[in-house]
Amino acid sequence: MVKTAHKTRPAKRAIRHRRLARHQAASRQPALPGPIYAQRTDAMLAADDIAARRDLPPDWVRQAIGQAHYLPQVARFIQPPPPGTPKNWQVYRSRFIDPVRIRAGVQFWQDNQQMLTRAQEQTGVPAEIIVGILGVETIYGQQMGSFRVIDALTTLAFDFPASHPRAAARSEFFKAELEQFLSLTHRTGMDPLMPLGSFAGAMGMTQFMPSSWVKYAIDFDGDDRVDLFNSAADAIGSVANYFKAFNWQAGLPTHYAVRFDSATLSLPALLAPDILPTFSVESFVAHGAVLEGAALQHPGKLALVELQNGDAPPSYVAGTENFYAITRYNWSSYYAMAVIELGQEVAQEMARARNP
Template identity: 40%
Template sequence: MFSSKTLVTLLALLVVCFSAPFVLASDYSNHPQAKAFVDKMVTEHGFKRAYVQQLINGAVRKQSILDAISRPAEKTKTWGQYRKIFVTKTRTRQGKEFMQKHAKTLARAERDFGVPAEVISSIIGVETRYGRNTGSYRVLDSLATLGFDYPKRGKFFTRELEEYLLLVREQKFDPTQIKGSYAGAMGYGQFISSSYRHYAIDFDGDGVADIINNPVDAIGSVANYFKAHGWQPGEPVTYTAMVTADHNADIANQKLKPKFTVAELEAEGYQSTVVIEGEQMATAMRLEGDDGIEHWLGLKNFYVITRYNHSKLYAMAVYQLSEELK
């Protein structure tokens, strides 16, 4: 017979033994996809194996990241609920302060790229409250967790992890120290790694494109992103619409990219509240606001905003906040 003290000791040992694999599984030192990733970084990009292996061994699986990506606000909230988060008096006040502080930089970005200062500021406001909240997760942990343990989009995030290592090598950043969102987005404008490499620019001429700590670079980079994705200077973003009793409800909320002309939408029962040239491309939207259903026509510039975040709620929040910042 075992004494009660011996039984307690045995039980404690069993707990340790059976728990150990799960503790080890919190990192990626032995994950098969991680091993393939290390091989790729070595063979395709010339990284030292020991360096990449050390980074991957130090990446930690975060369940909170997997939980967060499964319930994004853009897919779980109505427009009315979503708007209350991003279009507020506080965010408007902070935005005007940001615009005043960086007036010269914003004016230069608008001149160089054709993107209005209030739109640039609105993006930064919606993304990070003008740099106040840029994320608390290590980007290394976010991208490893989603790349190796989120099969639904694992390929995408593994590619972003690849881009991240290339980015930190190019910019001479410490890959273990940079923090961002649960999805690995960084800095004032929350660029993912591939966007950072392709669209971030050195807007203050110091030789580094730093959108993480430098608001000047961030402003120029957001403007550059919009220009690269087809922003049309001086053109509208979206207009409210009225619908006829027999309007074709099926064509609303179909695609973010405009696929009908304004004239075609009018024929389907969607009438803009202002005069729009009939050959312009537009998309019809039906949103559930606090006061009922709202109908909108999104034009090319509205679609450009959705290239930043593929959501009509997001683009509408950016647009309406920008209107408040004028």
């Protein structure tokens, strides 16, 4: 999970987009360790700084960071794709909307019906959105990553690839996440050398980065601890709590169908705000977008969301504030649509199971 902004930042969005695209392959690869960081002066100085600012035992922080291994795979996976790499919504969709995830989603929904209902009632976030998130992220806990979180975060904090266009900023981001991770594990009694996660250091069924775990993870099963690795209830409640924090609006659709009036279409103007809802229905239509039915009564702002399809024409939808909220979990419109459509597919299978 990354920090948020009012508008999608391509560099950060690309990190999450690539992490999901490679998640299955990466989770099956053993993380071959490189040298440990105990002999790195910069890492040990950072450990002392973290200990002082977080009031943590200096020796404990030094030991944790010192036992972290440099992971060359992590440095490789974090690199941006080659310039000009085409995006393809249909290919992206096929990675996440598949029989394996749909069957697993039905089973997860059936096993956790009560918790999903409670989360929806308390936050307004639909069960199918929560199910979509957990299915896309980890297939409901089946693929939570095979990289030691301490290794991944330390590698990206101190050896973020210099060739990356935003290397300095990304290195600082991961240093902050490493600090959050160490503070979290010390406070909760978790061994910092044990948790496994993604190559970017995301953890649990929800794939929360440490800062998101600290801010949004909740104890939803009432056992007085937050466990996103083993508690489906905590994962459900934490996803719902995350979206509540990002202003999810109960009962509001995520998007509407849209087509264009070629005589009045101003596509550059419609695409200029990216996925940030900016247009009233009236201004949206005035720029050549054609809406029908309930979309014409939409009370808030809209954004034109473009999903490229390689050499084929792009797909478009009119995204609402709730579509934008999903992109705060992962800064990608492709991701948001995959979450929505996986949740819909699982919901349809649930309905068919109830009414064969």
